[in-house]
Amino acid sequence: MKIKTTQAKKHFGQNFLTNQDVLNKIIQNSQIQAEDFVLEIGPGTANLTQLINQKTDNYLGLEIDDTLMPFLKDYNVKFEDSLNFDIRNLPDKYKLIANIPYYITSPILNHYLMQSYINSWPMPEFMILMVQKEFAEKLTTTKKSNLLQTSISCVADVEYLFTVPSKDFDPAPKVDSAIIKITPNPKIPKDIEFKKFWSFLKILYSNPRKTIKNNLKPLKKDLNQIPEDTLKKRPENLSLIDCIKLYLNLT
Incomplete structure (x- = not known):
């Protein structure tokens, strides 16, 4: 598969993943079956999108940058802000895969995990996320130093899958990234609201x-x-x- 890239837009925090082996590892860890519904946030130039759609026809991508339409025209992609997307439109069971800018990692987790849990909206079966390596290490440590870390530990398990060096992106960010897997698993006693x-x-x-x-x-x-x-x-x-x-x- 030929890796596609384009001029990244700094105001969108874009860094396009260009390592085919990393793309394949993401797909392997996603364990996508033909019947699965997959929501991809930030499909970009469709390098991962193409691989997802080889596994299932039940696909929806959310992309904020409509100038990427030429790369995504063959796929079911909505050009809108993923943080404004109405989760109630999703099926009860879905998988979420995202290579997102670092600065919206926390809002994404709040919207698709915490708010879904609080409001009884559809919850992802699991989330495979590309995040900043330091952020991934903080989420997976036993010491929870802030609200987000503790909140996520209440409702999900977080697994550090593997590191992605900055050289695997175009343009290369200043820090390394990591792939994490977040699986909903509420740990709060049922008698607690x-x-x-x-x-x-x-x-x-x-x-x-x-x-x-x-x-x-x-x-x-x-x-x-x-x-x-x-x-x-x-x-x-x-x-x-x-x-x-x-x-x-x-x-």
């Missing part, structure tokens, strides 16, 4: 460098029932189980 728990996490992690005691002040709750050594910790030192216990103690 996740929307309320997520609101609690937003307050708890409002300032990760401050103590838990300081961050929880806006709740105006009696904190005397919480051990003092816990209150002196920073949110980044809490496990998911710790967060759940803390929430239950205050509700």
